[in-house]
Amino acid sequence: MRRTLIAGNWKMNGSLESIGELMDGIKAGLAEVTNADMAVCPPAIYLMKVKSHIGDAAIGLGSQNICDQESGAFTGELAPAMLKEAGCKYAIIGHSERRSLYGESDDLVARRFAMAVASGVTPILCIGETLEERESGVTEQVVSRQLDAVIDTQGIDAIGQCVIAYEPVWAIGTGKTASPEQAQAVHAFIRSKLAALSVDVADKVQILYGGSMNAANAAELLSQPDIDGGLIGGASLKAADFLAIGKAA
Ligand code: 13P
Numbered sequence: 001m002r003r004t005l006i007a008g009n010w011k012m013n014g015s016l017e018s019i020g021e022l023m024d025g026i027k028a029g030l031a032e033v034t035n036a037d038m039a040v041c042p043p044a045i046y047l048m049k050v051k052s053h054i055g056d057a058a059i060g061l062g063s064q065n066i067c068d069q070e071s072g073a074f075t076g077e078l079a080p081a082m083l084k085e086a087g088c089k090y091a092i093i094g095h096s097e098r099r100s101l102y103g104e105s106d107d108l109v110a111r112r113f114a115m116a117v118a119s120g121v122t123p124i125l126c127i128g129e130t131l132e133e134r135e136s137g138v139t140e141q142v143v144s145r146q147l148d149a150v151i152d153t154q155g156i157d158a159i160g161q162c163v164i165a166y167e168p169v170w171a172i173g174t175g176k177t178a179s180p181e182q183a184q185a186v187h188a189f190i191r192s193k194l195a196a197l198s199v200d201v202a203d204k205v206q207i208l209y210g211g212s213m214n215a216a217n218a219a220e221l222l223s224q225p226d227i228d229g230g231l232i233g234g235a236s237l238k239a240a241d242f243l244a245i246g247k248a249a
Pocket residue numbers: 009095167171172173174175210211212213231232233234235
């Protein structure tokens with residue numbers, strides 16, 4: 001049985017004050033979330049602060065990126081060992097905002113992925129199509145290409161060590177959620193693609209949905225057989241909403 005994971009991607013939001021309030025709120029209601037693991041991915045500058053807020057609460061910590069190199073002259077990047085030291089369990093990799101706004105290619109995403117796995121940080125590998133790609137009927141080709149960039153270089157077993165997040169770009173931050181059927185169809189496609197290479201990996205890998213998931217639509221999305229959790233943007237910035245998604249699992 002795959003466990004449900006609800007991870008909050010705070011993106012570039014928050015302040016020292018607001019993250020303290022948010023973490024207090026999440027911790028206060030955590031006991032009511034019984035069927036899901038919870039994780040938060042704050043901006044890098046707050047990782048260590050959030051780790052201290054987490055204390056011994058059962059909340060995973062994740063970064064929003066990870067460098068494809070171990071250390072050295074890579075201005076602005078985050079070394080895997082630094083993330084480990086800060087207490088990160090997860091690193092989001094290949095988010096569509098990194099791909100589209102900062103030009104991250106499939107190859108770079110695959111290299112970041114490799115470094116995360118090698119360092120013992122679990123990648124949350126984001127894939128998903130744009131509206132134009134969906135309307136041209138190439139959704140499956142796009143997610144296949146994004147997955148193949150990792151599988152071809154790292155092998156299928158590496159996928160068994162990651163979490164996949166299917167995030168249709170047209171649903172991110174737009175309030176337009178993929179319908180449960182639309183999301184399930186792509187999740188099932190991803191799982192069947194993996195199963196063709198390894199049934200074991202396909203069975204165990206958690207595939208999260210991301211894109212305007214909120215307290216109102218979470219239960220229906222999470223009830224789909226191949227949706228194993230959510231990567232939550234906007235709704236993860238309010239403790240009550242984030243917890244409600246966890247409770248919907
Ligand atoms: P929203 O939940 O704000 O649509 O963001 C989703 C997302 O991009 C999570 O990584």
